[in-house]
Amino acid sequence: MTMTAHHQAADVLIIDPLDRGLEEQLRGCGMRVTRSSAPELASLLHPAAQQPDVIVIDTRGARAIPTSLAGVKRQHPGVGVLVVASESDPTTLLEAMRAGANEFLQEPITPTALEQAVTRLIAHRAKPAMAGEIFAFVGAKGGVGTTTAAVNVATALAKVAPSQTLLADLHLTHGDASVLFGAEPRFSIIDALENTHRFDEAFFRGLITATKAGPSLLASSDRALLPHGDPERFRAVIEFAAQLYRYVVLDVPRSDGAALDALEAVSQIVVVANQELAAARSASRLASALRQRYGRDRVLVIVSRVDKQAEISQADIEHVVGAKVEHMLPSDYRLALQALNRGRPLALDNHNALAAGFRGLARALAKVGPEPQRNGSGGSFFGRLTGRG
Ligand SMILES: Nc1ncnc2c1ncn2[C@@H]1O[C@H](COP(=O)(O)OP(=O)(O)OP(=O)(O)O)[C@@H](O)[C@H]1O
Numbered sequence: 001m002t003m004t005a006h007h008q009a010a011d012v013l014i015i016d017p018l019d020r021g022l023e024e025q026l027r028g029c030g031m032r033v034t035r036s037s038a039p040e041l042a043s044l045l046h047p048a049a050q051q052p053d054v055i056v057i058d059t060r061g062a063r064a065i066p067t068s069l070a071g072v073k074r075q076h077p078g079v080g081v082l083v084v085a086s087e088s089d090p091t092t093l094l095e096a097m098r099a100g101a102n103e104f105l106q107e108p109i110t111p112t113a114l115e116q117a118v119t120r121l122i123a124h125r126a127k128p129a130m131a132g133e134i135f136a137f138v139g140a141k142g143g144v145g146t147t148t149a150a151v152n153v154a155t156a157l158a159k160v161a162p163s164q165t166l167l168a169d170l171h172l173t174h175g176d177a178s179v180l181f182g183a184e185p186r187f188s189i190i191d192a193l194e195n196t197h198r199f200d201e202a203f204f205r206g207l208i209t210a211t212k213a214g215p216s217l218l219a220s221s222d223r224a225l226l227p228h229g230d231p232e233r234f235r236a237v238i239e240f241a242a243q244l245y246r247y248v249v250l251d252v253p254r255s256d257g258a259a260l261d262a263l264e265a266v267s268q269i270v271v272v273a274n275q276e277l278a279a280a281r282s283a284s285r286l287a288s289a290l291r292q293r294y295g296r297d298r299v300l301v302i303v304s305r306v307d308k309q310a311e312i313s314q315a316d317i318e319h320v321v322g323a324k325v326e327h328m329l330p331s332d333y334r335l336a337l338q339a340l341n342r343g344r345p346l347a348l349d350n351h352n353a354l355a356a357g358f359r360g361l362a363r364a365l366a367k368v369g370p371e372p373q374r375n376g377s378g379g380s381f382f383g384r385l386t387g388r389g
C-alpha cells in the first residue's frame, strides 16, 4: 500500500519567484517547495498532471499573471492559488481574481502572513464545501463481505434519504456492487475518472445507474484495459459525488493505493474483517495505516460473517486490532447467497439478524440514534431507516 503520512508537508509550487525569499520562508514553515516558470505552469493543464497543493504566483517586478493559470484552476479547482504582488495594484488584483486566485498578498510580505495564507489554502483544500457524508468500506482481506456490507448499508441509507444516496464502486474493473444490486450499468467509475475535467451535475448524473433497491450506483467497469489509477482523480470523483448526494458509500479496493490515498473527505472508513486470524492481522495493519493517514477517529473495524462457535472471539479480534469492535455482522450464508442471486440487497427485508446488523451499522454511521420501539410513529425518519416506516 502506498500511502503518505498523516502530517504530510504541503506541496507548494512557486512560479517565477523574484528572489529566494518566498521560497525560504515557505520551507521555513515546513512546506515542500518547487519552483517553476510561467510556460511550465501550462503543463498542469493536463487532467492527469500531478497537482501541487498550492500554487504561488509572484507578480512582483511588474510581471503579469500567467495566461495558463485560469485554465489550470478550472481544470483543478481544488488547487489553492496565492498571488503575490508588489504594491497596491488594482489591475493585478482584478486579474488574479479573474484567474481564480484564492489569496492575494502584497508587499511587505511577512513570514506570518505568508504562512497563514498558505495554511488557509490547505485547510480549504482538505475540507471542500460538501453537503453529503461519505462512508468508505475496505476489506482487510478478499471475500470477507466488504461489498455486501457497503451495498446493504447504502440500501439502508437510501431509506432515509431516497434518491440522495450513492454507492460508488471504486474497483476499476470486476467490482461486484452492480451484481448485488441486479443492475446493468452503461457507464462506470472509469468514465468518471477519465472525465473529471468535464464534471457538472448533468454529466455526473449521466454516469449513474438507478437500482431497484434505492441507491444510485456508480458501477465498476468490465473493460479489459485499465487506465492508471490516480488519487487526484479519485478525490475529484468522491468529492463531486458528495456535492450531489446526502450519503455516499464507497466500496474501496484494498489493493489500489490510489483509491486508498484519496479518502480525505470521508467521514468514516470501515475496515471489514472476519474471524480468521489472517484477516484480523491484516485488519490491524490496514486500520493502523489508515488511522495514521486520516486520523484515529475516522477509522473503525467491523467483523463480518460472525460465527458464535468460531475459535476467535470478539475480544480476541479487539486485542489484535487494538480497538473496540462495535459491529459484528452475523454469518448467514443462505441469505447472502440468495440476495446475490436475486440481485436484491437483503437489508430490504426485515426479521433477520443480518439485515438488522446492516441497518444498525447504517444508523451508527449516519448518527441517527438507536432503533426505535415498534410503537414509534410510522412515517418517521427512524422508522424509514429501520424499514418499519
Ligand atoms: N454476513 C455474511 N454471511 C454469510 N455470507 C456472506 C456474508 N456477507 C457476505 N457473504 C458472502 O461472502 C461472499 C463474498 O462477499 P463479498 O463479495 O461481499 O465480499 P468482498 O469482501 O467484497 O469480496 P472481494 O474481495 O471479492 O471484493 C459472497 O458469496 C457473499 O454472499
Ligand SMILES: [Mg+2]
Pocket (backbone or CB within 6 Å): 146, 147, 148, 176
Ligand atoms: Mg468486494
